[in-house]
Amino acid sequence: MFKRILTAVIALLLFIPIILYGSWPLELLMGVLAVLGLSEFLQMKKISVFSVPAVLSSLAVLMLAFSSRLTGIFGENVMMTTISLLIVSLFTYSVNKLDFKVTQIGSIVLMATYLGVAFTTFVSLRAYSLTFMFLVLLVIWATDTGAYLIGKQIGKTKLAPNVSPNKTVEGALGGTLLSAGVSALYLYFFPLFTSYLLSLLFMIMISAIGQLGDLIESKIKREYGVKDSGNLLPGHGGILDRFDSLLLVLNVLFIIGLL
Known part of the structure; x- marks a missing residue:
């Protein structure tokens, strides 16, 4: 219990100033959290975090986290463009790799989208x-x-x-x-x-x-x-363990367009 409380206090001391400031530091924090959460999922699937699929999907969630700053490059549909790029990239990579199955591509794209949309919506929530x-x-x-x-x-x-x-x-x-x-x-x-x-x-x-x-x-x-998604946060497990409730809430807020 002490370890859990200590972790929570340290996290709050680190996160609250960034949340209050907002802007690019918050976007960077959300991008890092999204990549860490995705890495935990990939490890559950026994996919190396240094593999090509991991790198491609990590870049995608980072792009989603910074989507508001990428509209000048990709236009207003930056989120859909990013997801489509990830799908095309993973399919292209899988052509000569029979051990990298379509079901794996689907689950990676699903989790990358789920995390990317959630954490970029948190940035929008802060701005709203x-x-x-x-x-x-x-x-x-x-x-x-x-x-x-x-x-x-x-x-x-x-x-x-x-x-x-x-x-x-x-x-x-x-x-x-x-x-x-x-x-x-x-x-x-x-x-x-x-x-x-x-x-x-x-x-x-x-x-x-x-x-x-x-x-x-x-x-x-x-x-x-697995019992926990990871062990990054002592007493809490991993990023997916700590943000499990918030991830779905943020996706729903994105769907209803309140922000």
Whole structure:
């Protein structure tokens, strides 16, 4: 527990100044996190981080993280162009390599897109509203905390036993309730939409999406037979472990176009 808390404190001391400053330092941080997360996924698949597919996909997620600065080169469709470039590059590389299968190409492109879209959306979220960004982070933190505390005390009904045996329905509801309480207080001082009720319901939806993101990460680890995605963050695991809830939330925010 001490190691987990110490890691969290150090990470906050490093990340908060960059988040507050925004601009290119934040884009660079998001790009680095995306590459690290992708590297963890590649290692799960037993693909060397120094291989050609790893280099190509890492360049792609970096381009996605800096997509707002690449519109002058690739135009407004820079994200689709980047993904298409990655697909074409990986297919070209695979032509004479029968051991590099189409299913591997698909999973690499999928994860690169998932991470790239998420972390570039975080940059957009920071530019859109600093208070909204902190609310999203608070909701995810409150959801995780509430789910752990309530689930440990009264959790009995398994939520998704096939992918995460320790998660319970009671814990999920507890996480949602705590996040709703945090949101209700926060939105009183920092309104999001004109309607307070709509804002609160939206944040409850964010809480639910975050829990689904957690389960998706658990499914990935279960498929590849690993406990943690990595060991970069002592007490927390890897980047994918730490950002599992946020990744799906950011992808959904990108889809609905709120930012």
